[in-house]
Amino acid sequence: MPKVSHAHAETEPADAAPLLDVAHLHHSYSRRGGAGYDVLKDVSFQIFPGQSVGVVGESGCGKSTLARAILRLISPHAGSIRLGETDLVRLSGRALRHERRRLQMVFQDPFGSLDPRMTVQQLVEQPLHVHHIGEKKDRRSRAANMLADLGLGETFLDRLPKQLSGGQRQRVAIARALVLDPELTVLDEPISALDVSVQAQVLTLLREEQRKLGTTYLFIAHDLAAAEYFCDTILVLYLGQIVESGPATQVFTDPQHPYSASLISAAPDPRPAGKRRERIVLRGEPQAQRPERGCPFAPRCPVGFEREKCRSEVPDLTPTDDGRRVACHYPGELSI
Amino acid sequence: MNAEQLALDIQHLKISYGPVEVIRGVDIQVQPGEKIGIVGESGSGKSTVALGVMGLLAEGGRITDGSISIAGKPVNYEDEKRLNAMRGKDVSLVFQDPLSSLDPVKSIGNQIAEAIRWHNPRMSRREIRDRAIQLLTAVGVPDPAGKLSQYPHEYSGGMRQRVLIAIAIANDPAVLIADEPTTALDVTTQAQVMELLDSLVERLGIAVVLVTHDIGVVAEFCDRVLVMYSGRVVEQVRVEDIFDRAAHPYTAALLDSLPSRAAEAHGELKWIPGSPPPMTDVPPGCAFAPRCHWAVEECSVQPAARVIDAQKLHTAECHRAEEVQAASRQAGGEKEAAHA
Numbered sequence: 001m002p003k004v005s006h007a008h009a010e011t012e013p014a015d016a017a018p019l020l021d022v023a024h025l026h027h028s029y030s031r032r033g034g035a036g037y038d039v040l041k042d043v044s045f046q047i048f049p050g051q052s053v054g055v056v057g058e059s060g061c062g063k064s065t066l067a068r069a070i071l072r073l074i075s076p077h078a079g080s081i082r083l084g085e086t087d088l089v090r091l092s093g094r095a096l097r098h099e100r101r102r103l104q105m106v107f108q109d110p111f112g113s114l115d116p117r118m119t120v121q122q123l124v125e126q127p128l129h130v131h132h133i134g135e136k137k138d139r140r141s142r143a144a145n146m147l148a149d150l151g152l153g154e155t156f157l158d159r160l161p162k163q164l165s166g167g168q169r170q171r172v173a174i175a176r177a178l179v180l181d182p183e184l185t186v187l188d189e190p191i192s193a194l195d196v197s198v199q200a201q202v203l204t205l206l207r208e209e210q211r212k213l214g215t216t217y218l219f220i221a222h223d224l225a226a227a228e229y230f231c232d233t234i235l236v237l238y239l240g241q242i243v244e245s246g247p248a249t250q251v252f253t254d255p256q257h258p259y260s261a262s263l264i265s266a267a268p269d270p271r272p273a274g275k276r277r278e279r280i281v282l283r284g285e286p287q288a289q290r291p292e293r294g295c296p297f298a299p300r301c302p303v304g305f306e307r308e309k310c311r312s313e314v315p316d317l318t319p320t321d322d323g324r325r326v327a328c329h330y331p332g333e334l335s336i
Numbered sequence: 337m338n339a340e341q342l343a344l345d346i347q348h349l350k351i352s353y354g355p356v357e358v359i360r361g362v363d364i365q366v367q368p369g370e371k372i373g374i375v376g377e378s379g380s381g382k383s384t385v386a387l388g389v390m391g392l393l394a395e396g397g398r399i400t401d402g403s404i405s406i407a408g409k410p411v412n413y414e415d416e417k418r419l420n421a422m423r424g425k426d427v428s429l430v431f432q433d434p435l436s437s438l439d440p441v442k443s444i445g446n447q448i449a450e451a452i453r454w455h456n457p458r459m460s461r462r463e464i465r466d467r468a469i470q471l472l473t474a475v476g477v478p479d480p481a482g483k484l485s486q487y488p489h490e491y492s493g494g495m496r497q498r499v500l501i502a503i504a505i506a507n508d509p510a511v512l513i514a515d516e517p518t519t520a521l522d523v524t525t526q527a528q529v530m531e532l533l534d535s536l537v538e539r540l541g542i543a544v545v546l547v548t549h550d551i552g553v554v555a556e557f558c559d560r561v562l563v564m565y566s567g568r569v570v571e572q573v574r575v576e577d578i579f580d581r582a583a584h585p586y587t588a589a590l591l592d593s594l595p596s597r598a599a600e601a602h603g604e605l606k607w608i609p610g611s612p613p614p615m616t617d618v619p620p621g622c623a624f625a626p627r628c629h630w631a632v633e634e635c636s637v638q639p640a641a642r643v644i645d646a647q648k649l650h651t652a653e654c655h656r657a658e659e660v661q662a663a664s665r666q667a668g669g670e671k672e673a674a675h676a
Contacts, residue, residue, distance in 0.1 A: 058522035165611050166378075195377040196549060200593035201607035224523065225552075225596035229605065266527035268552025270594050272579045276556070281531060282524050285492055 017084075018046035019216050020070070020184055025079035027065055037289065039065045040076070041240045044317075047184070047233075052210065052217040054231030054248065056224055056263065058286065062240040063220050067186045070218065071105055072096055083184065101131045104177035108189040110169035114161040120147065121157040124175045131180060146179040147172070149212070150205050167198035171205065178209055188220045199223075203230055224267040228252045236260045239287065239296045242317055246324030256324060256331040258303045265336045277336050295329070303333045342405070343368045343510045343543035344389070344427070349402035351381075351388050357400070358384055358615050360567040364545075366511065371537065371544040373554035373575075375590075376564035379612055382547045385564075386513045389545075390429050391419040407510035425455045428504040432516035434496035438488040444499055445484030448472070451503045471502040476532055494525035501533060505540060512537065515547045530557055551578075551594065560649065563587045566612055566623035571652040573644075580668025583644050583652035583661035585630045622654070630656050 025043040028036035039062045047053050055063045069076045072088050081088040086099055104127075107113040114123055124143035128134060134142065144157060150171040161169055170190060177185050187206070191199040203226060210217060221227035227234060227248070234251040236244040236259065244257040255261040258280075265280040282300045290296040294311040295304055304310025309329050317327040344366040351359035359381050366372050374382045387393050389404055391413050404411045406426045412418060423429075431437045439447060448468040453459065459467075465484070472480035475498040488496055497517060504512055514533070518526035534557060537544050546558055554561050554575065561578050563571040563586065571584035582588040591597060592606040610627045613619060619626060621636035628635070634655050642657045644650040654660060 058524065167611075196551075197377060197590060197593045197608040199607075200595070200605040203595065204605050204607065223595075225594065229595035262524060266523040267596075268523075268526070268550055268556055270552040270555045270579075270591070270596055272555075272576060279527055279531075281528060285494065286522065286525060 016048055018082075019049045019051075019084065020047040020218075021080075021082040022046070022070070023080045023082075025066075025069060025076050025081065027062075027069055027074065027076045039240050040069065043079070043237075043240070043242055045235055045242065045245060047216055047218065049183075049216055050210070050214055051233060052207075052219055052231045053233045053235065054219045054221050054227035055235045055237060056221050056227050057237035058263070060239070060286070060288065061237040063237050064188065065240075066237070067105070067188050067218065067220050070184075071103055071186060072100070101180055102183045103186070104180055104182040104184075105186045105188060106170075106173050106177050106190045109193050110166055110173050111161075111193070113173055114169060116161050119158050119160060120152065120164070120172055123161075123172055124179055127176055127180050133180070143175070143179060146175045149209065150175050151201075165198075166194050167201060170194060170198075170202055174202070174206065174209070178213060178215065181213060182215055184216045184218060186218045186220070189222050190219075191226060192222050199226065206230075224252075224264060236263065239290050241296060241327065242325070243297065243327045244324065245317075246320075246322075250322065250324060254332075255336060256320065256326040257297075257328045258301050258330075258334040259297050261334045261336050262302070280334065280336070295327075303328075303330050341368065341408070342366060343370070343407060344545065345403075345405040346385070346389070347403045349385070349388065349404065350400045351384055351393065351397060352400050353394070353397045356615050358397075358567050359388065360618070361402070362564075362567070362569050364562060364569065366543045366545060368510065368543055369537070369541045370560065371534075371546065371558045372560045372562060373546045373548060373558035374562045374564055374569075375548060375551055375554055377549065377612065379566075379615070380564040381567040382564050383515055384567075386429065386515050386545065386547050389427060389511075389513060390423060392429070421455070424451055424504075424509065425507045426509055427511040427513065428507070428509045430497075430500050430504050430512065430514040430517045432519050434493060434500050434520070435488065437500055438496060440488055443485050443487055444472075444491065448484075448499070448503055448506065451506045455507045467506070468502075471506055472499070474505075474536065475499070475502045476528075477502075492525075493521055494529055497521065497529050498532065501529075501536070505536060505542065508540065509542060511543045511545065513545045513547065516549070517546070518553065519548070519550070526553075533557075551590065552596070555579075563590070566618055567615065568623065568653065570624065570654070571650075572641075573650045573652075577645075577650060580665055581644075581650070581661055582664045583642075583650065583657040584624075584654045585628045585656075585660050586624045587652075588660060588664050588667075630654075630660060632656070 023044045025040050027040040028038045030036040057063050068074045070081055076089055083102060091099060121143055124147055125139045128139040152171055191202050219231055231248045234248045235242050238259050244260045251260060252264060255264055262280040262282050265277050269276045284300055291299055295315050298304045298310040315327045315329045317325045319325050342365050346362060346364040349359055349362040350357060362385060376382045388399060399413055445468055448471060449464045452464050452467050469480045477483055477495060477498055518529050548554060558575050560574055562569045565586050571587045589608045608627055613623055621638050625631040625635040639653045639655045641651040641653050644652060644657060
């Protein structure tokens with residue numbers, strides 16, 4: 001089966017308008033008695049309608065902060081997040097609540113994100129109720145249809161979350177998000193809490209619903225293989241900055257930034273020995289902070305560790321010939 | 337195989353929690369220095385086997401049948417005193433979450449010293465300190481002497497896991513059981529820790545039982561894989577044969593559900609319909625049969641392990657193992673073709 005072939009963000013024809021346009025987004029967490037630490041630093045990217053964009057990177061890279069900023073669960077300190085014509089950063093109160101209907105989120109943990117006292121039917125009806133959509137009867141049927149689409153038929157409607165398996169709960173959480181017909185759905189590690197055989201089912205259902213509803217996904221991923229399989233476009237984040245972005249197939253098969261290459265090579269590869277990628281092992285410990293000067297990745301970088309330019313100048317995120325963006329002085333030197 | 341030479345020999349093991357049998361007859365043999373992986377989904381019993389070997393079953397759990405020998409010595413799980421002498425010395429355990437396995441109010445040095453002193457009560461403070469520094473050096477903690485007085489919160493996740501490994505190898509065990517040792521870590525850190533573990537056990541000749549849900553980790557680290565389902569080992573296979581010679585339908589289905597393999601072959605992800613039976617209600621015969629598209633009438637009778645290869649390293653508990661394996665080989669060939 002071919003991959004869902006949406007055009008890629010970086011190569012989208014000029015006439016298509018982005019659904020989401022994030023520009024120069026900054027966010028910092030302040031520390032007592034000291035300067036704040038920038039968890040997101042000058043993050044800019046676009047998402048086009050119907051795409052699946054994956055954000056990968058390790059703990060502390062800012063991927064969850066990015067998701068929370070887009071949903072406006074936090075207020076970013078600078079930059080803009082335009083959903084269509086609306087800048088979400090400038091909204092508050094009722095106006096923000098109104099726009100939230102266009103944005104939904106599926107959380108990682110299906111055990112913590114569902115009210116244990118509500119039935120499956122009530123859980124999926126609730127978002128419609130909150131946003132005053134439809135009559136009561138209409139809401140019932142919409143919820144039931146959504147659940148049926150996700151393989152949860154009538155027998156499930158009166159069950160409580162505790163009577164469901166992990167995969168079934170996550171399908172209820174997805175139904176809660178998609179029943180509002182959102183323009184953008186943020187999936188924050190939606191499969192990491194699930195067993196392998198169930199992960200495949202949830203990914204497949206998400207993709208089928210996307211085809212049906214035309215929704216757009218921002219997929220925050222810990223599992224690189226799932227991101228490679230699921231996404232059209234990939235953003236690689238390192239210490240709050242995009243270090244590489246581009247079409248998923250290109251980023252995964254031929255990463256240009258040494259961090260992308262290291263990350264992809266480190267993922268456990270369930271293939272026979274002869275076909276496995278050679279692993280690039282990074283120097284030292286994960287960094288908690290950027291160095292004062294130079295490329296943030298330089299202290300661990302196999303390419304730039306000893307290079308003066310990498311240690312002194314911050315590389316810009318620069319467009320490449322093949323439609324990607326890479327923030328590296330020596331892109332493509334480290335291959336996998 | 338000479339039973340006395342095995343690092344770990346588990347025979348017909350059955351474990352119950354109250355009236356519910358959760359391990360339903362498991363045989364596992366591990367050679368000295370061999371690395372085996374136990375894979376399976378939540379509830380398959382893989383962690384219960386690990387805890388059973390350690391004599392650390394939760395309240396209500398007990399071994400109802402079978403035997404466990406470590407380094408040739410049968411273990412008596414009724415004798416708590418002997419168990420305490422065994423844990424850490426003959427067999428040690430590394431848990432998933434390094435933060436909760438370390439005591440937050442004791443320095444790292446003290447926690448390593450405690451593990452050494454337990455089995456070497458006559459060692460002097462000086463000797464213990466030297467040994468602790470030696471262990472931290474072996475697991476790649478920088479500035480080990482300076483780090484001894486630090487506390488767990490001052491270590492990163494990867495460094496904490498290294499400390500746990502240092503504690504686990506402190507008394508040269510014959511067997512090290514690692515239960516999802518890198519699941520809580522980021523991939524680049526995971527790669528470092530697995531690489532370290534690999535070189536250590538190689539050098540010290542320790543046999544490893546790696547319990548994990550991640551077939552990728554097993555593929556890179558282990559010599560042999562045991563696949564568990566509903567409290568039984570349904571397939572044992574050398575790691576190089578798992579990918580295109582799977583002989584149990586459950587193993588084959590697990591592999592088909594991996595996104596990395598689907599992405600490679602540009603194929604569709606497949607999943608296993610339904611869910612594993614509750615352990616209170618395991619069907620007679622093969623427990624996987626209700627979800628298995630290979631199932632036939634005879635699957636209502638528990639299949640014996642069938643030997644698939646000449647060296648007897650590959651076994652599968654399936655009545656149709658040979659046919660399933662033929663299909664796996666064919667699918668493997670097609671993937672090869674799609675890839676080329």
